[in-house]
Amino acid sequence: MKAIHSFGAGDVRLVTVPDPAPSEGQVLIQITATGICGSDKWMWRHPEPVTWIIGHEVAGRVIALGPGVTRLRVGQRVAVNNVGGCGHCPACRAGDFILCPQWDGSLDINGGYAELVAAWERNCLPVPDDLDDEAACLIFDNFGTPYGALERGEVRHGDDVLITGLGPIGMAAVILAKLRGAYVIAADPLPYRRDFALRLGADAALPPDEQLPDAVRDLTSGLGVRVALECSGKSSAYPLALSSLRVGGTLVSVGEGAQITLRPSDQIIRRTLRIQGSWYSGMHQGRQVMELMRTRQIDPHVLVTHRGSLEELPAIYRTVCEVEQGVMKAVIFPVK
Ligand SMILES: [Zn+2]
Ligand SMILES: [Zn+2]
Incomplete structure (x- = not known):
């Protein structure tokens, strides 16, 4: 697949890498929309090459099921909650992976700057047909994070x-x-x-x-x-x-x-x-944000100032990280 790799500060390029394979409990997702997060600026400035594929605001379509997947089916559109919990503690059972006592980042789902990503089934929120890909990729982080913060306040x-x-x-x-x-x-x-x-x-x-x-x-x-x-x-x-x-x-x-x-x-x-x-959001908060978007109580598109393809991602990523005037949110659409 095509993916963006970081070779050092300010140097990201489109490369070809092996397709990810879904492991037990994971699905393979064709990424239809992926957001560039403000926190991705840290990776932009990282002096050493980043060893994983950046990007954690993913929406896409399930194209293959790993072993043990029971709920999702091929063809389903999903938004991905990027924080990986252990999957069996009380917090994870409730979909609150941010509250998992065993969280250490190792099960997080990164790799959004690519054509494909493997994600835990439990982290995938099915998206109805009346919500577009751009909105879906903004559910858990861009809107879910402040949604959770306002709830906690x-x-x-x-x-x-x-x-x-x-x-x-x-x-x-x-x-x-x-x-x-x-x-x-x-x-x-x-x-x-x-x-x-x-x-x-x-x-x-x-x-x-x-x-x-x-x-x-x-x-x-x-x-x-x-x-x-x-x-x-x-x-x-x-x-x-x-x-x-x-x-x-x-x-x-x-x-x-x-x-x-x-x-x-x-x-x-x-x-x-x-x-x-207040950090990020859980599955329940994502569901509530999705409902606000779906019923047009909020319009996530008003934030998006930059859109482009995976080929255009390096230039847009640079703009997001180095230009302040006229730049708010960027969303990349890897599927042509
Ligand atoms: Zn983020
Ligand atoms: Zn857990």
């Missing part, structure tokens, strides 16, 4: 929410928080992204500078927001998000890569704040 109608970091995840959080009936303040250094968020329904969009907490208070009758979703992964966003919370509020930590110094007494304890981690 218990964001409800009438809440005030601050979303820091307006990449595709933060932008999907804006869409989903508005759907929940929240008042949404979006923050990002880039005017392009702030304008994008306003077009998607954000009530205000601000730069994440030291005035942010005061500006947030001005917009919330002096209280601050009840929930902040940190989606930028930038260390500087944490003190701003914590100071923007009202007493008793919750910071949901979503964007990866930050390193922070915390003064618990001032920043957390005496303000009775909660910091809640």
